[in-house]
Amino acid sequence: MALMPYIAAIDAGIHQEMRRDPKVLYFGQNLATTENHAFLAAYGPERVRVTPISETAEIGIAVGAAMAGLRPVVELYMAEFMLVAMDQVVNEAPRMRYMSGGQVKVPLVLKAGYGFTCGWAGQHTGTLSALFMGVPGLKVAVPATAADAKGLMASAIRDDNPVVFLHHYLLTLEQGEVPDGEYLVPFGKADVRRAGADVTIVATGWMVPRALGAAQQLAKEGIDAEVIDPRTVAPLDLDTILKSVDKTGRVVLVDQATRHASVSSVIAAELAEHGFRALRAPIIQVTAADTTIPYSEPLEAYVLPDEARIVAGVRTVLK
Amino acid sequence: MSVQSLNAERQVWIYTQMLRIRTFEERVKRTFTDHPGVIRGHTHLADGAEASIVGSLSHFREGDAALATYRCHGYPLTLGSDPKAMMAEVYGRADGLCKGLGGSMHLTDVKRGFLGTSGIVGAGIPHAAGAAWAAQLRKRGDVVFCFFGDGASKQGAFHETLNIASLWKLPAVFVMENNGYNVVTTTAQEDANAAAGEPLSVKAKAYALPGVTVDGTDPLAVYRTVGEAVERARAGRGPTLVESKVYRLSAHGNIIAPPGVPLHYPEHEAIAVFGKREEYEAALRGDPVPRFRGTLILGGVLTSAQADELAARIAGEIEEAVSFALKSPFPKLESALEYNYA
Numbered sequence: 001m002a003l004m005p006y007i008a009a010i011d012a013g014i015h016q017e018m019r020r021d022p023k024v025l026y027f028g029q030n031l032a033t034t035e036n037h038a039f040l041a042a043y044g045p046e047r048v049r050v051t052p053i054s055e056t057a058e059i060g061i062a063v064g065a066a067m068a069g070l071r072p073v074v075e076l077y078m079a080e081f082m083l084v085a086m087d088q089v090v091n092e093a094p095r096m097r098y099m100s101g102g103q104v105k106v107p108l109v110l111k112a113g114y115g116f117t118c119g120w121a122g123q124h125t126g127t128l129s130a131l132f133m134g135v136p137g138l139k140v141a142v143p144a145t146a147a148d149a150k151g152l153m154a155s156a157i158r159d160d161n162p163v164v165f166l167h168h169y170l171l172t173l174e175q176g177e178v179p180d181g182e183y184l185v186p187f188g189k190a191d192v193r194r195a196g197a198d199v200t201i202v203a204t205g206w207m208v209p210r211a212l213g214a215a216q217q218l219a220k221e222g223i224d225a226e227v228i229d230p231r232t233v234a235p236l237d238l239d240t241i242l243k244s245v246d247k248t249g250r251v252v253l254v255d256q257a258t259r260h261a262s263v264s265s266v267i268a269a270e271l272a273e274h275g276f277r278a279l280r281a282p283i284i285q286v287t288a289a290d291t292t293i294p295y296s297e298p299l300e301a302y303v304l305p306d307e308a309r310i311v312a313g314v315r316t317v318l319k
Numbered sequence: 320m321s322v323q324s325l326n327a328e329r330q331v332w333i334y335t336q337m338l339r340i341r342t343f344e345e346r347v348k349r350t351f352t353d354h355p356g357v358i359r360g361h362t363h364l365a366d367g368a369e370a371s372i373v374g375s376l377s378h379f380r381e382g383d384a385a386l387a388t389y390r391c392h393g394y395p396l397t398l399g400s401d402p403k404a405m406m407a408e409v410y411g412r413a414d415g416l417c418k419g420l421g422g423s424m425h426l427t428d429v430k431r432g433f434l435g436t437s438g439i440v441g442a443g444i445p446h447a448a449g450a451a452w453a454a455q456l457r458k459r460g461d462v463v464f465c466f467f468g469d470g471a472s473k474q475g476a477f478h479e480t481l482n483i484a485s486l487w488k489l490p491a492v493f494v495m496e497n498n499g500y501n502v503v504t505t506t507a508q509e510d511a512n513a514a515a516g517e518p519l520s521v522k523a524k525a526y527a528l529p530g531v532t533v534d535g536t537d538p539l540a541v542y543r544t545v546g547e548a549v550e551r552a553r554a555g556r557g558p559t560l561v562e563s564k565v566y567r568l569s570a571h572g573n574i575i576a577p578p579g580v581p582l583h584y585p586e587h588e589a590i591a592v593f594g595k596r597e598e599y600e601a602a603l604r605g606d607p608v609p610r611f612r613g614t615l616i617l618g619g620v621l622t623s624a625q626a627d628e629l630a631a632r633i634a635g636e637i638e639e640a641v642s643f644a645l646k647s648p649f650p651k652l653e654s655a656l657e658y659n660y661a
Contacts, residue, residue, distance in 0.1 A: 030502045034592060052473035052509035053440045053501060084439065084474070118578045119359020119411070121422045123438040170577050291656050295422030296411030297359060299655035 013153030028075025094137025146176030151185025374541025441474030
């Protein structure tokens with residue numbers, strides 16, 4: 001185990017796979033512009049390259065390289081930059097295998113930060129995970145800890161499908177214990193971050209530490225919350241969530257996204273269909289307000305879910 | 320459009336706007352140390368590009384429009400926006416130009432013809448063409464000024480828009496401010512023309528519109544070159560691509576960091592990343608703002624006492640903007656939900 005920040009753990013995951021497999025490429029904007037860049041120095045310019053600001057070409061090239069047998073990791077920096085190349089992400093990468101009747105595979109990773117709600121205003125702060133989770137053929141990883149960041153990145157690179165790897169920008173410097181050596185976290189397996197009997201809280205990314213904080217606060221009042229982090233939203237580990245709701249009968253779904261574009265609304269629908277008999281109260285969703293993110297600090301805080309709103313959500317569901 | 324048409328008064332106006340931009344942005348930069356935490360997110364300064372901005376917008380007349388990028392403080396200042404409202408926006412306050420919703424990256428002042436900015440590289444270029452279509456329909460000879468960086472010319476949006484604008488003879492002037500760097504990537508590292516030693520204005524050739532390169536640190540040269548492009552557009556002969564060569568004197572932006580890490584401006588990438596101190600210092604020696612001051616004094620257009628007086632007046636104006644912005648309240652919380660729909 002080594003203590004390292006979330007961002008270093010992602011790099012550790014990429015290094016682990018690049019060392020192991022010469023077919024892994026790493027490229028994108030503003031990386032490897034000098035010889036001392038860690039990845040360029042380790043793997044050379046055949047595999048590590050800077051690209052222009054050309055997302056459609058970057059991601060399209062990754063699709064082609066993947067079909068030709070390589071494993072590209074594209075550095076996109078911000079999730080919104082993927083929107084420039086939405087066709088490649090949604091309508092090219094995940095379609096090729098299907099349309100070819102399984103002849104080709106498209107193993108690539110689109111690495112992008114998201115949710116940078118600290119004054120980045122309307123175009124750089126979105127929580128876009130749900131936008132991608134409903135696209136058949138795409139997988140979506142949303143690590144909340146340093147260990148998961150490493151393990152999910154490594155699994156993303158080994159996966160034979162296109163993976164949108166969304167790392168949360170506000171977690172960038174959060175330290176965590178990360179296993180040494182080869183480490184993989186499987187896709188589709190939620191992590192029960194805190195066991196509890198009274199209420200189930202499901203959260204991803206930056207909302208996970210908020211949910212754990214709320215659970216701690218509630219514990220002082222004798223409320224025992226279970227906190228589940230799905231870790232990947234496609235595939236989504238519904239079984240773990242359903243099992244928890246069977247036990248608690250009450251659920252609060254937390255998501256930094258706007259409500260109708262949130263992972264929580266998808267989980268809510270699945271719970272209504274498959275967990276209805278276990279529910280002892282209506283599902284509560286704690287999400288961002290349905291708005292573009294404002295620049296001004298108090299307004300930004302006003303529209304985002306936080307610990308207090310999660311606590312309030314739990315109190316409501318327990319009434 | 321000749322320099323002769325630029326009388327002394329107009330030249331002083333150009334210098335005044337250049338100095339206002341510089342002073343405004345120096346105060347933005349200083350806010351990180353003077354008032355930590357007041358500016359959030361990401362700010363981008365245009366120091367080094369003032370001559371290009373003002374030389375271009377000298378041709379702006381009522382009915383015209385301008386669009387730009389997240390590096391946007393200079394345009395509205397030149398077009399007459401209130402620096403108090405601009406600083407209040409950068410500080411996220413209720414009296415801000417955009418009510419505190421947009422911040423430094425998204426200044427907009429529609430009343431003055433500044434239609435706004437995108438934080439996504441290249442995304443504003445087609446918006447400008449759309450505005451130019453509207454101008455074409457008005458048949459009043461209105462022109463749209465479209466400002467973007469060298470990095471944006473690697474976007475599909477740039478190429479797609481240049482093709483359509485040329486094909487439809489849209490009254491637009493595409494001013495590419497080539498500052499040599501896309502964040503930490505040099506132009507030669509990401510641009511095939513630059514790597515081959517060609518000016519970036521050759522890209523216009525592919526779409527059959529004029530492409531010219533101008534020294535963007537010389538306001539009179541920019542005035543001349545953009546003037547010809549504007550004249551052409553007003554006459555209905557279509558758009559022009561102007562590559563305006565500038566040097567960004569500050570880093571790309573303040574450091575990118577999560578809350579809790581104090582924000583500041585790091586050293587320029589030429590030094591911090593590439594160790595090219597010489598290159599940076601040469602650019603500093605060519606700083607367009609003091610250089611144009613020298614030109615005007617040498618040319619007898621301005622005395623140095625007048626220039627000092629002007630600088631003091633502008634410093635006072637921007638100081639006032641800072642105090643105004645600091646005193647302006649935060650917007651009402653519910654206003655966060657107000658403008659999602661018309």
